[in-house]
Amino acid sequence: MTDTARIPLFPLGTALFPEGSLPLRIFEPRYRRMIAQCLKDHGSFGVCLIAAGREVGEPAVPYLLGTEAQIVSADHLRNGVVDIVVRGRRRFRVLDHELEEDGLLTGTVRWLADPAPQPIPAHLVEVVPLLERLIEKYGGGHVIEPHRFDDAVWVGTRYAEWLPLKAEAKQRLLEMDDPLERLEFVRDTLYELGMLPADPDAELRR
Structure with missing residues (x-):
């Protein structure tokens, strides 16, 4: 091809x-x-x-x-x-x-080459249960199966399209080649939106 x-x-x-x-x-x-x-x-x-x-x-x-x-x-x-x-x-x-x-x-x-599936590291797995609940409640037929909740590429991409972000931020997520960079951005955004419990290590990453 x-x-x-x-x-x-x-x-x-x-x-x-x-x-x-x-x-x-x-x-x-x-x-x-x-x-x-x-x-x-x-x-x-x-x-x-x-x-x-x-x-x-x-x-x-x-x-x-x-x-x-x-x-x-x-x-x-x-x-x-x-x-x-x-x-x-x-x-x-x-x-x-x-x-x-x-x-x-x-x-x-x-x-552009499709990124290979990538396991979700331990420090980012906390974002998965919320996505599972969101898809169960709102996804319906809009989220194409199979659902790959163990794949950092798939989880980060689904969040990128669902999160209430400005268009420029979504474009930034689309342009990211590193799935873990995207998922870390997602995790930090979920904390900022109050969709995850308070992150005790947030200040250490600043």
Whole structure:
């Protein structure tokens, strides 16, 4: 498999994470064309968080690290509107991009290697029971199985998409290559939000 590809890019106000699920309503002509082509060719597109601009109207400027989106369902509504659900696959880095005539952004991307599953070290296992409860209570069909609560990559990524963080913080988590760095960020954030008991060692890590 080649490590580069040319794909359409969809700048959004939210980040998509690998193995994550994201519902989207498609109504702009440029993106309706993109979705129609993806459905016809069984292709995918790239989701990038917006660095500057807006989702609708003039083309936005995207961050250059995003996630491949695979369409898993599509519901065609009236007036050409399409409701889709996508699943996050590989991360990528945008090498170059350009606008097509209708404003659709396309780019050459380099696929980033998927991190290998990694055991959760003892000092971070405290985050797992909370995630289990959150998924049991709110996850429903939105969290793609299998659930890998023993994998630091999977646990950190699920928290990254669920935590109430600013978009820039989520982008930072998406860009992290070290699963343990991401999980430590998650653990510290859970303490700050009061979602875990007070951490007696917090001052020692400052």
